[in-house]
Amino acid sequence: MSADEDRLSCPSAQPDMQDARIFGVIAGTPDEPRVAYLKKKAQVTPEMLEQLDGLDPTRVFRYAARCENGRCAQYEGGRCSLAQRIVTQLSPVVSDLPSCQIRDTCRWFVEEAGAACLRCPQVVTRVPSDQNALRAAAFKEDA
Ligand code: SF4
Helix, strand or coil, X not given: CCHHHHCCEEEEECCCCCCCEEEEEEEECCCCEEEEEEEXXXXXXXXXXXXXXXXXXXXXEEEEEXXXXXXXXXXXXXXXXXXXXXXXXXXXXXXXXXXXXXXXXXXXXXXXXXXXXXXXXXXXXXXXXXXXXXXXXXXXXXC
């Protein structure tokens, strides 16, 4: 793995991953979730998770964390297969790149450029059961 690879972040992380931080709040509706991108960094702390009062943190926030590279099930052929499916299977939901604090290190942006960003606001880590396009993109065919 190159030093550059080692610095990349996963934009669809879990709150307990290494260097996890919140970069977006999930807004919109249950049918059409949309991420509102935060301007400031917010580290994930146990106190913050407690304040959610039992709500699944991945239903409330989008998290970035250190990309796990080959230890992640989505990593294939040296790339993020999830980012590839998002770009090929989902439609853009915005016409301009969102203002996003993690773009410098985002693996999806490094690999798929702005095409990932135009689709990114509809991505939620916990996919609602009736979001067929998002589910198809989220899960590999052989999963
Ligand atoms: S894909 Fe684009 S908008 Fe989404 S997290 Fe990465 S840099 Fe930000």
